[in-house]
Amino acid sequence: MPALVINGTLRSFDCDERTSLLDLLRNHAGLTGTKKGCDHGQCGACTVIVEGRRINSCLSLAVMHDGDEVTTIEGLGTATDLSPLQRAFVSHDAYQCGYCTPGQICSATAMIEEARMGWPSAVTDDVETSPELSDNEIRERMSGNLCRCAAYPNIVAAIRETAA
């Protein structure tokens, strides 16, 4: 019976030990903004922010998050009160079918913070330095979020504008 703080509200659930955090959100919490694309950590559609970190909610058991703070796409903004990144995704057409979009936005929201903390990436020439969030840095850091419609150039543009 895990209890989690989801988007600021403490909620407890009666679910199977096997229930992933993703299935808890979609099937038990009624929060279907978090998407299931592969269920194996291979696409990033299920990305949520747990204790400030972006993770794949499909590869985590709900019971492991008892007491954790979880932010889903629904917690970042509403249709009439979009977050700056959500707004940028709309204006840059940084999606097509929209299915990977919540994962992209949750991922990018946390990724921008990672960059602000000075984390390097695989395309950082000198890992001792804290790189600027160039387009290539954004691309590498967002490569855990597949977009089959391939809105990548617009996703990069939306993130670039928001992170600036």
Next chain:
Amino acid sequence: MKAFTYARAGSTADAVAADAMKIAGGTNLLDLMKLEVEVPRRLVDINRLPLAAIEPAGGGLRIGAVVRNSDLAADIRVRRDYAVLSKALLAGASGQLRNKATTGGNLCQRTRCGYFTDTAMPCNKREPGSGCQAIGGFNRIHAILGASDACIATYPGDMAVAMSALDAVVEIEGTAGSRSVAVRDFHRLPGNTPERDNVLEADDLITAVTLPAPVPGRHAYRKVRDRSSYAFALVSIAAVVEMDAGRIASASLAFGGLAHKPWHDPAIAEILIGKAPSKALFDKAADVLLAGAQGQGANDFKIPLARRTLHAVLAELTGETA
């Protein structure tokens, strides 16, 4: 996924005594449990054990078993003194996965062999004695070194390859007490018992990995793969090379994607040390690396690829590109 019981470990001793499979980040274990490749009856969650620190130890660093890959890669001491490790970690998986995956768990990462992960296929690693279907099948990602008739799987990780080059040591807590095993000896070759990836016994718990004092030199982690990010290595090389007056003063190399374990052969460094870098010298090093290499068909290309990648890495670190 088959049903299991779940408990949180209150202490390291609890975790060892639990007669249960340990779960930390879960990024590989849950993946395999969903496929029913892993079917634990009991899980013990070690995430909240006090094993999440990176501390100075013996001139090097002691990395707790549940330190996340992302924290380890971002640690300024690691970035400064063990850049090869930071680079290897950053080359692996995705930002999301690195935020969950742990140091201990990553060492235990299991192979990506498509016959191992499909329970409809025979596989000696998953079901000893059932056969190896990868032999004669689609084996593009499989081993060219140290494979056996029973198994041609590769160890898929990046972190351990860098740790092998750095000669790190794994600290293990078991029912018979604690022990230390060099990363270079931690993973096994498949032989006739491919079901065992490494030297851990059933109740063992990895508690830490210790890095020795930093060595001088330039660091590189080169990962060659089928797309530019978020893919497993076809060939990877972790290397630390120091130059002195136009000669290679020291070198340490380990290789990923080639075998059932991170491949480390001290003879490769021996060839290089004390010599002036040249293509001919790099070729000799590659000859040592690939002396026993054996392709399986779809992965034959890894033999020239490993040679060429070694040339690239040594050229980069020694400045010898002529």
Next chain:
Amino acid sequence: MTNTLTMDKPDVRNRLDAMAQGIIGAPLDRPEGPLKVVGTATYASEWQLPDMAYGVFARATVPAGKVASIDREAVLAMPGVLAIHDDPRMLVNPAQGGAGKKPLQDIREIHYFGQTVALVVAETFEQATAAAKALKVEYAAPDDASVFDPESSAATVEHGPDTQRVQTGDLDKAMADAAFSVDVTYTTAGHASAAMEPHASIASWQGDQLTLRGSLQMLNYNVAELADSLAVGQSQVRILSPYVGGGFGSKLGVGEDSVAAAIASRELGRPVRVDMSRQQVFETVMRRSETRQRLRLAARADGVLTGIGHECLVSNLPGEQYAEPVTQATEFLYGGENRMLSVDVARIVRLCAGSVRAPGEAVGMQALESAMDELAEKVGIDPVELRKRNIPAIDPSQGTPYSSNTLAKCLDAGAARFGWDQRQTQTCATREGEWWIGMGVASAARVHKLVEASARVTLASDGTVKVETDMTDIGTGTYAVLGQIAGEMLGTPIEKVSVCLGDSALPAGPGSGGSWGAASSGSAVFLACEQIRQALAKKFQGDEEALSLKDGIARLGEASAMVVDLVAGKPIVGEGTIKPGETSKATRQASYGAFFAEVAVNAYTGETRVRRMTGAFGIGRVLNEKTATSQCYGGMTWSIGSALTEELAFDLRDGHLVNHDLAEYHVPVNLDVPALEVVFVEERDPHASPIQAKGVGELGICGGAGAIANAIYNACGVRVRDFPMTLDKIIGGLPD
């Protein structure tokens, strides 16, 4: 009365250009965007119905034979398990696109490895998943040995559809007489659509009425397929697909999940949700066939083609009619009086082959365009110039004129934007550090098709406009472009236009497929709006074509009035239907374009990175510049995948798909995709549709991989004739 237009003659009026609102073509944001970015757009398996049960499929672990027995008792005894269904009406494959009738049924016969054999239903997803995995199935061996390899001599090879066969003149003689010729064989790997949303359905019955919430592209046809599969009347079936998480062909026809959910729900008397796992989507939904393509090009000394041969081998299951139409664009793209085009089909045991984004051209064009590059080098002229010299005056296969052909313009516009004049004609001419740099070009072409479509538009008494059709938006921008057409025609600001899609109870649209959606359903909306305009013009007792509507104000001659006053409390409903007609027979209709790519090939490892790519496209009228550009980005990215990373890997011993997940089937990631540039060449195609628009969704993948192949050759001198061009195919040929 519906305003029906059969496209029997070109519409040169360009009526949308004459409208006053000024929003057609504008790069407006998608109206549904805010819902997508906050996660409240509802996809198939996300509806929360009371008392819903969960269904999960069990898979065949043999490639052929029959199900001999299923151990039901053990699984029915598992916690929460409600039922095991192996109804013979359940599907083996999805319906092919536009079939409109049931596909192959009876899951008790095994047609390929991984096929679904039963649906296990339980109270929770976790219980159903474990139970489906636990289901023990015994199989009876097949009578005959199966063939899994299309290149095996044991494979039966049949001629593909006659409509794909072209034979004119004497190609052998043309080749013998040619000043320059190319005779090469290219191969391409199989592809998966890999839409981000896995296939899923929720079925619920109210008495004899089925409501199916699915992820489907063509509802009008899907209703027929589902009803036929279930043996119920079409009037008993309603399908809802307001949001579809990508399709790319994989959701054209009703699939295993929809039929099984409907059967299970009926028997259990409660809603049943069936989610396919990612692995099951890979293993049981359509694949694009691998291809082998022999290209023969015969040319005069000046590079003008005298002959063209494109003979192909694809594969499919025995009995399946679909054959990847590889030569579709070769029919009309370039001249040459001696022609030989054919597609043969090897009958093998693998999952069914069907439509994946741009069937035919997606793989045919990249091979043709690589061969053209080989010819350009032999002739010794610029590859852009070679293509321009070979643009025929009329369709060389049918003898009909082109409705419009922008290929030359696209080549010129793209070359200028890209900086093609910077290309080195010699290979291995540019090196940056470890990387060889090169540039390549390819033409793009994709057939245009108009499909019957209907729509209803309502001008409400408050001046708002509602567009209704069962058309879907699979990411293509349907919500945006249909609203823009209606707003333009009726002089309504876009904020006051709403678009309802994805409900089979609405007027039948063409479905999303074959790039026909926007032009076809857009024409239906256009015609419905014409009807409303006629009603408004009538109030002035004037001619509809003289009516000007802008921002809710109507003007006709000297008279003007508020539209709401003209409506006067009585909403005006317009209905429009477009039908293809004579123009599609009298003219060759296609979208054209040109790709320019710059690549870097690693001199050590053979890894290829696309550094930049420009696409210039002629798609008729651009309905929304922003969403059209996005479509092109998508297609160009698929070109990168097809060129470098995507390959279905089958085990040749049992036909099973080894890389059935997104870790090992490599769709391009963000870092694989550089800055992309899209240029639209101004075009109005009066034969294509009354809105002068053509298809755009697939064009970006039709040839782009050829540009990348040609750039690789230009960079490092390695000509790869086997797609994808993974590094193993490159390192052997790299210069020292």
